Amino acid sequence: MNQGxxxxxxxxxxxxxxxxxxxxxxxxxxxxxxxxxxxxxTVHEHEIMVGEVPLTNEELEKLLGxxxxxxxxxxxxxIMAANEALSQAGIHNISEYSTGLISGTxxxxxxxxxxxxxxxxxxxxxxxxxxxxxxxxSTQKIADAIGLSKSFVTTISTACSSAANAIMLGxxxxxxxxxxxxxxxxxxxxxxxxxxxxxxxxxxxxTYNTPFDENRKGLNLGEAAAFLVLESDAIVSxxxxxxxxxxxxxxxxxxxxxxxxxxxxxxxxVLAMEKALKVAGITPDEVDYIxxxxxxxxxxxxxxxxxxxxxxxxxxxxxSSTKPFTGHTLAVAAGVEAVYSILSIQNNVIYPNLNFKTPxxxxxxxxxxxxxxxxxxxxxxxxxxxxxNCSTLIFTKEA
Amino acid sequence: xxxVFVNSIGSVSVQKTFDTSGFLDDLVDYEGTSVxxxxxxxxxxxxxxxxxxxxxxxxxxAVSSQNALKEAGLENVDAIIVGTGLGCLGESEKFVRDxxxxxxxxxxxxxxxxxxxxxxxGSIALDMGCKGYNFTYVHSNISFESSLWDAKLQLxxxxxxxxxxxxxxxxxxxxxxxxxxxxxxxxEPVSMKQVxxxxxxxxxxxxxxxxxxxxxxxxxxxxxxxxxxxxxxxxANSEVSHTIMAFLEKNGLCKEDLDGVxxxxxxxxxxxxxYHDLETxxxxxxxxxxxKHLSGEYDTASGFGFWMANKILKTGKVxxxxxxxxxxxxxxxxxxxYNQYRGKNHSLVVLEKC
Numbered sequence: 001m002n003q004g005x006x007x008x009x010x011x012x013x014x015x016x017x018x019x020x021x022x023x024x025x026x027x028x029x030x031x032x033x034x035x036x037x038x039x040x041x042t043v044h045e046h047e048i049m050v051g052e053v054p055l056t057n058e059e060l061e062k063l064l065g066x067x068x069x070x071x072x073x074x075x076x077x078x079i080m081a082a083n084e085a086l087s088q089a090g091i092h093n094i095s096e097y098s099t100g101l102i103s104g105t106x107x108x109x110x111x112x113x114x115x116x117x118x119x120x121x122x123x124x125x126x127x128x129x130x131x132x133x134x135x136x137x138s139t140q141k142i143a144d145a146i147g148l149s150k151s152f153v154t155t156i157s158t159a160c161s162s163a164a165n166a167i168m169l170g171x172x173x174x175x176x177x178x179x180x181x182x183x184x185x186x187x188x189x190x191x192x193x194x195x196x197x198x199x200x201x202x203x204x205x206x207t208y209n210t211p212f213d214e215n216r217k218g219l220n221l222g223e224a225a226a227f228l229v230l231e232s233d234a235i236v237s238x239x240x241x242x243x244x245x246x247x248x249x250x251x252x253x254x255x256x257x258x259x260x261x262x263x264x265x266x267x268x269x270v271l272a273m274e275k276a277l278k279v280a281g282i283t284p285d286e287v288d289y290i291x292x293x294x295x296x297x298x299x300x301x302x303x304x305x306x307x308x309x310x311x312x313x314x315x316x317x318x319x320s321s322t323k324p325f326t327g328h329t330l331a332v333a334a335g336v337e338a339v340y341s342i343l344s345i346q347n348n349v350i351y352p353n354l355n356f357k358t359p360x361x362x363x364x365x366x367x368x369x370x371x372x373x374x375x376x377x378x379x380x381x382x383x384x385x386x387x388x389n390c391s392t393l394i395f396t397k398e399a
Numbered sequence: 400x401x402x403v404f405v406n407s408i409g410s411v412s413v414q415k416t417f418d419t420s421g422f423l424d425d426l427v428d429y430e431g432t433s434v435x436x437x438x439x440x441x442x443x444x445x446x447x448x449x450x451x452x453x454x455x456x457x458x459x460x461a462v463s464s465q466n467a468l469k470e471a472g473l474e475n476v477d478a479i480i481v482g483t484g485l486g487c488l489g490e491s492e493k494f495v496r497d498x499x500x501x502x503x504x505x506x507x508x509x510x511x512x513x514x515x516x517x518x519x520x521g522s523i524a525l526d527m528g529c530k531g532y533n534f535t536y537v538h539s540n541i542s543f544e545s546s547l548w549d550a551k552l553q554l555x556x557x558x559x560x561x562x563x564x565x566x567x568x569x570x571x572x573x574x575x576x577x578x579x580x581x582x583x584x585x586x587e588p589v590s591m592k593q594v595x596x597x598x599x600x601x602x603x604x605x606x607x608x609x610x611x612x613x614x615x616x617x618x619x620x621x622x623x624x625x626x627x628x629x630x631x632x633x634x635a636n637s638e639v640s641h642t643i644m645a646f647l648e649k650n651g652l653c654k655e656d657l658d659g660v661x662x663x664x665x666x667x668x669x670x671x672x673x674y675h676d677l678e679t680x681x682x683x684x685x686x687x688x689x690x691k692h693l694s695g696e697y698d699t700a701s702g703f704g705f706w707m708a709n710k711i712l713k714t715g716k717v718x719x720x721x722x723x724x725x726x727x728x729x730x731x732x733x734x735x736x737y738n739q740y741r742g743k744n745h746s747l748v749v750l751e752k753c
Contacts, residue, residue: 042503043504105537106515106516113495114499117499117573118499120577121576124580130577130578130580130581130583131581131583133485134485134537134539134698135538136484136539136541136542136698136744137539140632140743140744143632149634150631150632150633150634150638153632154536154630155536155537156535156536156537157535157536157537158516158517158533158535159515159516169549172552173552176552176555176556178552192498193494193511193514197508197511197512197514198511199503199506201511252532252533252534253530253531254479254529254531255530256524256525256527256528256530257525258525259525267530268530271530386521387517387520387524389517389533
C-alpha cells in the first residue's frame with residue numbers, strides 16, 4: 001500500500017540553467033534568471049521582466065542536430081530536457097520496455113503560429129509550421145527525437161498545473177501496470193500570446209517577482225522544459241537502478257470558483273493537498289518542505305497561503321517559492337519544481353524565497369529567505385492553474 | 400477490477416445529434432470543404448447574457464454535457480475529463496489577430512482566458528460546482544481516447560464511480576484556410592455522399608462536442624460496456640493489421656467475435672489506404688461502418704464515432720448511410736472502433752452491448 005513510484009532520471013532547461021546541475025548551482029548560489037525580455041520583440045519590453053532560456057532557437061537546433069526552423073521552441077526545449085532525463089536514467093534502448101511519454105504544455109507551437117499568422121498567406125516558406133500549433137505536435141516531435149514509436153504518447157493542458165498532472169498520470173499508469181516506464185513532464189516557451197494574455201489580466205510584475213510578500217506586484221513569465229523518468233519496481237530491481245526519489249502522493253481537484261482566479265480560502269488547493277497526503281499515506285507533520293506554487297500574484301499567494309494554513313494548521317513546515325529564480329513557467333512549473341524537489345531531497349537543502357521582505361497582513365506566514373540545510377525526506381509541491389485546476393505532488397526519499 | 404460502462408451520451412455535431420431521441424434519421428447534407436455544427440437552441444441550456452461572450456466550444460459542450468448528465472440522472476460527478484485537439488481555437492485565433500492588428504494594444508482578457516485549453520473542463524466544473532478530479536487532454540486525434548483511458552483506469556480501480564468524459568473541437572476560418580495550403584483540408588468542395596470516395600487529398604473539416612457519463616455501476620440507461628483500449632502514437636502501415644490482431648488477442652477476442660468495425664475513413668486519398676488495406680484483409684468478413692462523412696473530420700471526431708457506436712449497441716439499429724460494405728448483422732453485440740489521422744495516433748476501442 002502507498003508504495004511510491006521510482007524516479008530514475010530527470011532533465012531540465014530553464015532560465016537558470018541548461019541542465020539539472022546548472023539549475024542546482026544557480027539555486028544554491030541565489031542566482032536569478034529573471035531579466036528584461038531579450039528574445040521576443042514586444043511593445044511591453046520596458047514594463048515586464050521574464051525568465052528566458054538564454055539559448056536561441058538556432059543554438060538549440062544546432063545542439064540537437066536538427067535542421068534550421070524545423071521546430072517551434074516548445075519541442076526544442078522539450079527535447080533538451082527529455083534527452084537529459086533519459087541519459088541520467090541510463091536508457092539506451094527506449095523500446096526495451098513498454099514506455100510512454102506524457103507531456104504538459106499550454107502554448108504548443110504558438111510562438112511560430114503568431115509569428116507567421118499572416119505570413120502563411122503570403123508565401124510558402126514557413127508552411128512547415130502550419131500544423132505545429134496543436135499541443136500534440138510538440139509532444140510527438142519530442143517522441144520522434146527520443147525514438148519512441150508504437151507507444152502511449154499523450155499531452156495534458158491544464159494551464160499552470162499541466163506538468164503536475166502529467167507526473168500524476170504517469171505514476172498512476174506505472175502503479176496500475178499499464179506501462180513499465182514513462183517519461184513525464186512538460187515544455188512551454190515564451191510567446192507574445194502569453195505575454196499579452198497575462199498582461200490583459202494585469203497580473204504581470206514590472207520588476208522581480210516577490211512571492212508571499214505584502215507588496216507583491218504579480219508574476220514574471222518564464223519558459224522551461226522538464227522531464228522525469230518513472231520506472232516500475234520490476235525494472236528497478238532487475239536492472240539494479242539508482243532511484244533518485246519517489247513520487248509518493250498526488251492529488252487533483254477543482255476549485256470550481258472562477259475561470260482564472262483562486263477562491264479566497266483556497267478550497268481546491270486544500271483538496272489537492274489533502275488527496276496527495278492521503279495517497280502518500282502520510283500526515284502533514286511528515287512534510288519537511290513545501291515548494292509552493294507562489295506565483296507572486298496578489299490572488300494566488302493569499303489563496304495558497306490560506307490553504308497551507310488550513311492543511312498544516314499551527315505546524316507549517318519550511319516553505320518557499322522558486323518562481324523568483326525561473327519565473328512562472330506555466331505548464332512546466334510543476335515539472336521544474338519536481339526536479340527542484342528531488343534535488344532538495346538528494347542534497348538536504350531548502351531554497352530561498354528570493355526578494356521577500358514584508359510578511360502579508362492577512363496571515364503570519366514567512367517563507368525561508370536563506371538557503372537552509374536540513375534533512376529532507378518528504379517534499380510537497382503545489383501547482384494551480386486557470387480553470388480552477390489544482391494539483392499537488394509529494395516526493396519522498398524512501399519508497 | 401470493476402467493469403466500465405457508458406451510462407449516457409450527449410452530442411452536438413454537424414448532424415442534429417443534440418436531439419437525444421433520434422438516431423441519424425434526418426441527415427444534414429452539405430457541399431463544401433468545411434461544415435459547421437447544427438446549433439441547438441442554446442437558450443434552453445445557457446443564460447443568453449452569458450452565451451454572448453462564450454466560445455462556441457463551451458456552448459456546444461454545455462449542451463452535450465447537460466444532455467449526458469440528464470440522461471444518467473446525475474447532478475454532479477466525481478471527475479470531469481475532456482479531450483480537445485485545439486481547445487476554443489476561435490478565441491485563440493481572434494486574440495492573435497487582435498494582438499497583431501493593434502500592435503499588442505487594446506486587448507481584453509476574455510479571449511485569452513477562453514483560449515486556455517482547459518476552459519471547457521473548467522467551465523463545466525464551475526457550472527456544476529464539481530470540485531473533483533479535472534483533466535484536459537490535448538493530443539491531436541487521441542485527445543478523446545486519452546480521456547477515455549484515464550476514466551477507465553479510475554473506474555476500474557474504483558477511484559471514482561461516475562465520470563463525465565468529453566470531446567470538443569471547433570471550426571475556425573484561419574485554421575481551415577491555412578490547412579488548405581498544405582493539402583490537409585480539401586481545396587475542392589465535396590458533398591456528404593461523395594467525400595469518402597472523393598479521391599482527393601485532405602479532409603472536410605467539421606466540429607462538434609460529445610460527452611458521456613462513464614461509470615462502474617450499470618443502470619437502466621446504460622448503453623455499453625467498455626472492454627478494452629489501445630493507443631499508439633505511430634505505426635508503420637504494414638504494422639497496423641498485426642497490431643489490431645494482437646490487441647484483440649490481448650483482450651481475449653478474435654476478429655470473428657466482432658459484429659462490426661467502425662472505421663475513421665475521412666476521404667483523404669493519401670491516408671484512407673490504411674483503412675482500405677484492412678477492409679480487404681482482416682475486416683473482409685465483418686460489417687464495416689463509417690461516420691466521418693456525417694461528422695466532418697477534426698481532432699475529436701472520434702467522439703462522434705463513439706457516440707454512434709453506443710447508439711448502435713443500444714438501439715440495435717444501423718442507419719443505411721453508415722454501411723461501408725454489404726455484410727449485415729442484426730442486433731450487433733460487439734463493436735471495434737479504429738481511428739488514425741494522417742497515419743499517426745492510432746486508437747482502438749472495443750464496446751460491448753449489455
